[in-house]
Amino acid sequence: MNTPVEQFAAWLATPLGQYVRDSEAAWFDRTTVDIFGYKAVQLELPQMDCLRANRMPWRLIAxxxxxxxxxxQADALPLASQSLDLLVLPHTLDFATDPHSVLREAERVLMxxxxxxxxxxxxxxxxxxxxxxxxxxxWQGQFLAPQRLKDWLRLLDLQLLRGEFLCYRPPLQRKGWLEKSRFLERAGDRLWPAGGGVYCLDVVKRVSGMTIIEPEWRTVHVPARNAAAVVEKMRLQAEKDRCK
Structure with missing residues (x-):
């Protein structure tokens, strides 16, 4: 029997599912393209290549x-602690048995x-x-409230950088109705910004007490007599230039 995640992956092939997939793919593309590092992992939904725009040399879907x-398993990743530069969870929390455990595991593996x-x-x-x-x-997933999710992130020292809502068209399976309601994308973002059907969160892992080590600049002292010699040489050169 297919898992809920695999059933959801099949749903993505429906007209409404394609609308969700295309909207999220565009967000992942413009968000991941400027995230740099060495290792990136997408957790679940191999039908959506959320890392295709990213340029890290080591990428995989787990x-x-x-x-x-x-x-x-999403809450028991076979990865070393602090080994990933980027982790992507496309609806992973919606279908996780214990989404909070998945977030704790995400915090563990992130650098x-x-x-x-x-x-x-x-x-x-x-x-x-x-x-x-x-x-x-x-519609059988967790449907976690964004504010509740933000509280969980804060407890794990995961800081929200930016959030965005997508999919303002009504959740109808008829492709014709989806096309006719295209205008709601722009109107919904302006009139009801938090009312999109999908939320997108860009989060960074902060480490308490971590300080950035800056280079130690040293002042080089030039002996006075050497400095005087340089000044005299420059004066003589200037006199020669005036005589030419």
Whole structure:
């Protein structure tokens, strides 16, 4: 039997799922392109290549779903502590049994100043209301409130750099209705900025008490007689230049 994550991956092939996937892919592309380092991991959903715009030399997709490059559980990653520069969680928390444990594991494997990118469904939206009457797998996830998630991040010394909401069109499976409601993307972002169906969080790992080591600059003292010799040489050169 397919796991909830694999069922959700299949849902992404529906018209509404493609709308979600394309919207998030654009956000991941513009966010990851300027994140630098050596090692990046995407956790679950191999159907969405969230790291395609990133240029780190070591990238892979891990998780329990079929198609991942590294088989593992989201709350028990077979990775060394402080070994990743970037970790991406596309709806991983929505379908995790214990999302807080997944976040603790994310904090463990991230290097200081490492980045964590999270997407999930927003319960305070039309999409959140839809889950009350829908049976599709997309609506069976955790639907964590962004504010609750921010509180968890703060407890783990994970600092939110910026957040964004996506998917302001109504959650309808008819492709025609999705196209007709395209205008709501711009209107929703302006009139109801926190009402998008999907939230996106860009997070950095801060380490308490960490100080940046700066180079120690030394003052070089030039002996006075050497300095006088240099000044005299410059004066003589200036006189020669005037006589030419």
């Amino acid at each position: 998780g329990a779903a079929a198609g991942t490059q590294l088989a593992c 200081p100043e490492g980045r964590l990118l999270i997407t999930g469904f927003n319960p305070w939206s039309l999409w959140g209301l839809r889950r009350l009457k829908a049976n599709e797998v997309a």
